[in-house]
């Protein structure tokens with residue numbers, strides 16, 4: 462399936478385009494089930510939503526979950542929840558009852574089980590699998606997405622909805638959505654920026670054999686609604702290869 466690839470010159474244009482899509486999807490639903498990623502990339506998106514989309518999305522009906530969490534306290538600087546709290550939840554006054562955070566401070570194994578149960582209780586299922594309206598993903602420069610890392614490519618086939626994972630370098634424990642849950646979502650959007658990700662973007666979008674090692678390459682929702690929102694730097698290698706390929710064919 463060919464994803465919808467959108468490339469923007471500036472980060473302002475990039476997050477505005479993704480915010481517009483989020484608003485359009487959210488405004489079609491009575492309750493909007495959204496799963497967000499952590500790391501650094503979503504900060505600008507969250508700030509943009511908090512500043513420019515406070516009134517054009519009814520945030521009272523958005524139920525927010527996390528795609529992954531680092532096993533740290535929610536006050537820890539590496540907590541994905543903390544980042545969202547500062548940049549999205551507090552500025553938009555998202556009601557406590559709509560926030561479903563992963564408890565990174567608890568035992569990872571039990572938390573993966575608890576979170577899966579919560580998702581099953583709260584998010585409506587289609588064919589017995591909970592279906593998020595939108596899953597927002599990032600990608601690391603190693604090709605990981607959520608907390609599914611290249612050294613545990615076997616986790617791609619997990620039949621669970623949530624899993625524990627370990628950062629390959631730091632050994633930090635994580636809780637993460639599995640590919641089964643991600644690929645069951647109605648819409649999945651990657652937000653990827655920066656030159657350090659350009660090689661992986663090119664290999665994944667170009668369907669190169671190397672990409673088989675990158676969890677991000679396995680994101681392929683059954684709905685067919687897959688979007689890649691890229692800035693120029695992240696899209697650079699892919700754009701160059703495409704221009705070259707077209708020139709060779711001509």
Ligand SMILES: O=C1O[C@H](COP(=O)(O)O)[C@@H](O)[C@H](O)[C@H]1O
Nearest residue numbers: 498499500501502599600601607
């Ligand atoms: O560790 C993580 O990394 C990815 C990518 O993060 P970024 O800082 O490069 O944007 C992120 O999507 C994931 O949620 C996070 O836990």
